[in-house]
Amino acid sequence: MQSIDTRSRRYAAGYDGVAKFLHWLVVVLIAAQFVIGWTMPDIHKGTLPEGLIAWHLGVGATLIAAVVLRIVWRLTHRPVPASVSPLLRIVSHVTHGLLYLALIVVPVLGWANASSRGWSVKFFGVLPYPSISPEGSSVGHEMGDIHGALAWVLLALIALHVAGALYHRFVLKDDTLQRMLP
DSSP: OOOHHHHHHHHHHSOOHHHHHHHHHHHHHHHHHHHHHHHSOOOOTTOOSOTHHHHHHHHHHHHHHHHHHHHHHHHHSOOOOOOOOHHHHHHHHHHHHHHHHHHHHHHHHHHHHHHHTTOOOEETTTEEOOOOSOTTOHHHHHHHHHHHHHHHHHHHHHHHHHHHHHHIIIIIOOSTGGGGOO
Protein backbone atom coordinates (compact mmCIF):
# COMPACT_ATOMS: atom_id res chain seq x y z
CA MET A 1 0.00 0.00 0.00
CA GLN A 2 1.33 3.44 -0.96
CA SER A 3 1.91 6.02 1.69
CA ILE A 4 -0.09 9.23 1.64
CA ASP A 5 3.14 11.16 1.01
CA THR A 6 3.92 9.07 -2.13
CA ARG A 7 0.37 9.52 -3.47
CA SER A 8 0.51 13.27 -2.77
CA ARG A 9 3.79 13.67 -4.66
CA ARG A 10 2.48 11.66 -7.60
CA TYR A 11 -0.76 13.67 -7.61
CA ALA A 12 1.12 16.99 -7.28
CA ALA A 13 3.28 16.09 -10.26
CA GLY A 14 0.30 16.16 -12.59
CA TYR A 15 -3.31 15.33 -13.20
CA ASP A 16 -4.52 11.80 -12.62
CA GLY A 17 -5.15 9.35 -15.44
CA VAL A 18 -8.90 9.99 -15.62
CA ALA A 19 -8.41 13.77 -15.89
CA LYS A 20 -5.79 13.28 -18.62
CA PHE A 21 -7.98 10.83 -20.52
CA LEU A 22 -11.00 13.17 -20.40
CA HIS A 23 -8.86 16.18 -21.41
CA TRP A 24 -7.43 14.43 -24.47
CA LEU A 25 -10.80 12.87 -25.35
CA VAL A 26 -12.32 16.37 -25.42
CA VAL A 27 -9.37 17.57 -27.56
CA VAL A 28 -9.98 14.78 -30.11
CA LEU A 29 -13.75 15.36 -30.15
CA ILE A 30 -13.36 19.13 -30.58
CA ALA A 31 -10.86 18.61 -33.42
CA ALA A 32 -13.29 16.21 -35.08
CA GLN A 33 -16.15 18.68 -34.64
CA PHE A 34 -14.23 21.49 -36.32
CA VAL A 35 -13.20 19.28 -39.24
CA ILE A 36 -16.73 17.94 -39.67
CA GLY A 37 -18.29 21.38 -39.17
CA TRP A 38 -16.06 22.96 -41.81
CA THR A 39 -16.64 20.19 -44.36
CA MET A 40 -20.32 19.41 -43.87
CA PRO A 41 -22.88 21.05 -46.15
CA ASP A 42 -24.66 24.24 -45.14
CA ILE A 43 -27.87 23.67 -43.23
CA HIS A 44 -31.03 25.15 -44.71
CA LYS A 45 -34.74 24.59 -44.28
CA GLY A 46 -35.48 21.02 -45.22
CA THR A 47 -31.90 19.79 -44.74
CA LEU A 48 -31.85 16.25 -43.42
CA PRO A 49 -29.41 15.10 -40.71
CA GLU A 50 -27.48 12.76 -42.99
CA GLY A 51 -23.83 12.13 -43.70
CA LEU A 52 -21.49 14.64 -42.11
CA ILE A 53 -24.40 16.43 -40.41
CA ALA A 54 -25.33 13.17 -38.65
CA TRP A 55 -21.68 12.72 -37.67
CA HIS A 56 -21.58 16.28 -36.30
CA LEU A 57 -24.65 15.55 -34.16
CA GLY A 58 -23.23 12.25 -32.90
CA VAL A 59 -19.80 13.63 -32.07
CA GLY A 60 -21.48 16.64 -30.44
CA ALA A 61 -23.58 14.35 -28.23
CA THR A 62 -20.44 12.49 -27.20
CA LEU A 63 -18.67 15.80 -26.58
CA ILE A 64 -21.45 16.99 -24.25
CA ALA A 65 -21.17 13.78 -22.20
CA ALA A 66 -17.35 13.98 -22.09
CA VAL A 67 -17.39 17.63 -21.00
CA VAL A 68 -19.95 16.96 -18.26
CA LEU A 69 -17.85 14.04 -17.00
CA ARG A 70 -14.72 16.18 -17.17
CA ILE A 71 -16.32 18.98 -15.14
CA VAL A 72 -17.65 16.55 -12.52
CA TRP A 73 -14.24 14.89 -12.28
CA ARG A 74 -12.48 18.25 -12.02
CA LEU A 75 -14.82 19.44 -9.24
CA THR A 76 -14.33 16.24 -7.25
CA HIS A 77 -10.60 15.67 -7.95
CA ARG A 78 -8.76 18.95 -7.68
CA PRO A 79 -5.07 18.73 -8.56
CA VAL A 80 -2.45 20.55 -6.56
CA PRO A 81 -2.13 24.01 -8.20
CA ALA A 82 0.90 24.66 -10.37
CA SER A 83 3.54 26.93 -8.93
CA VAL A 84 2.96 30.12 -10.91
CA SER A 85 2.80 33.84 -10.21
CA PRO A 86 -0.47 35.33 -8.95
CA LEU A 87 -1.03 37.05 -12.33
CA LEU A 88 -0.57 33.80 -14.27
CA ARG A 89 -2.87 32.03 -11.81
CA ILE A 90 -5.62 34.61 -12.53
CA VAL A 91 -5.08 34.35 -16.30
CA SER A 92 -5.19 30.56 -16.02
CA HIS A 93 -8.41 30.56 -13.98
CA VAL A 94 -10.14 33.00 -16.33
CA THR A 95 -9.03 31.13 -19.46
CA HIS A 96 -10.04 27.75 -18.07
CA GLY A 97 -13.38 29.12 -16.87
CA LEU A 98 -14.13 30.58 -20.31
CA LEU A 99 -13.03 27.33 -21.97
CA TYR A 100 -15.35 25.26 -19.78
CA LEU A 101 -18.19 27.72 -20.40
CA ALA A 102 -17.67 27.59 -24.17
CA LEU A 103 -17.36 23.79 -24.09
CA ILE A 104 -20.82 23.69 -22.54
CA VAL A 105 -22.58 26.55 -24.35
CA VAL A 106 -21.45 25.81 -27.93
CA PRO A 107 -22.65 22.16 -28.02
CA VAL A 108 -25.86 22.97 -26.13
CA LEU A 109 -26.71 25.69 -28.67
CA GLY A 110 -26.12 23.17 -31.46
CA TRP A 111 -28.35 20.70 -29.63
CA ALA A 112 -31.08 23.35 -29.30
CA ASN A 113 -30.80 24.08 -33.01
CA ALA A 114 -31.03 20.38 -33.89
CA SER A 115 -34.06 20.03 -31.62
CA SER A 116 -35.79 22.97 -33.34
CA ARG A 117 -35.29 21.18 -36.68
CA GLY A 118 -36.81 17.98 -35.33
CA TRP A 119 -33.48 16.17 -35.46
CA SER A 120 -32.62 13.58 -32.86
CA VAL A 121 -29.32 14.00 -31.03
CA LYS A 122 -28.10 10.55 -29.96
CA PHE A 123 -25.21 9.52 -27.76
CA PHE A 124 -23.13 7.05 -29.80
CA GLY A 125 -25.96 7.10 -32.34
CA VAL A 126 -28.13 5.03 -29.99
CA LEU A 127 -29.23 6.80 -26.81
CA PRO A 128 -31.38 9.82 -27.72
CA TYR A 129 -31.00 13.04 -25.80
CA PRO A 130 -34.23 14.89 -25.01
CA SER A 131 -35.32 17.74 -27.23
CA ILE A 132 -34.40 21.07 -25.62
CA SER A 133 -36.29 23.41 -27.95
CA PRO A 134 -39.64 22.93 -29.64
CA GLU A 135 -39.64 21.76 -33.22
CA GLY A 136 -40.03 24.75 -35.53
CA SER A 137 -38.87 27.21 -32.86
CA SER A 138 -37.42 30.36 -34.40
CA VAL A 139 -35.33 30.84 -31.25
CA GLY A 140 -33.96 27.32 -31.69
CA HIS A 141 -33.08 28.10 -35.31
CA GLU A 142 -31.27 31.27 -34.19
CA MET A 143 -29.28 29.16 -31.74
CA GLY A 144 -27.65 27.56 -34.79
CA ASP A 145 -26.22 30.92 -35.89
CA ILE A 146 -25.01 31.68 -32.37
CA HIS A 147 -23.55 28.15 -32.19
CA GLY A 148 -21.50 28.84 -35.31
CA ALA A 149 -20.28 32.23 -34.10
CA LEU A 150 -19.35 30.99 -30.64
CA ALA A 151 -17.47 28.06 -32.17
CA TRP A 152 -14.98 30.66 -33.41
CA VAL A 153 -14.73 32.06 -29.88
CA LEU A 154 -14.09 28.52 -28.64
CA LEU A 155 -11.36 28.11 -31.25
CA ALA A 156 -9.73 31.37 -30.09
CA LEU A 157 -9.86 30.19 -26.46
CA ILE A 158 -8.26 26.89 -27.48
CA ALA A 159 -5.50 28.81 -29.28
CA LEU A 160 -4.95 30.91 -26.14
CA HIS A 161 -4.83 27.74 -24.02
CA VAL A 162 -2.28 26.11 -26.33
CA ALA A 163 -0.22 29.33 -26.45
CA GLY A 164 -0.21 29.37 -22.65
CA ALA A 165 0.99 25.77 -22.48
CA LEU A 166 3.76 26.51 -24.98
CA TYR A 167 4.69 29.68 -23.05
CA HIS A 168 5.11 27.59 -19.92
CA ARG A 169 7.19 24.99 -21.75
CA PHE A 170 9.49 27.17 -23.84
CA VAL A 171 9.64 30.54 -22.06
CA LEU A 172 9.12 29.80 -18.38
CA LYS A 173 10.58 26.29 -18.78
CA ASP A 174 8.41 24.98 -15.95
CA ASP A 175 6.51 21.69 -15.69
CA THR A 176 2.99 23.07 -16.19
CA LEU A 177 2.56 21.46 -19.62
CA GLN A 178 3.89 18.11 -18.42
CA ARG A 179 1.16 17.96 -15.77
CA MET A 180 -1.40 17.09 -18.47
CA LEU A 181 0.79 14.93 -20.71
CA PRO A 182 0.36 11.14 -20.56
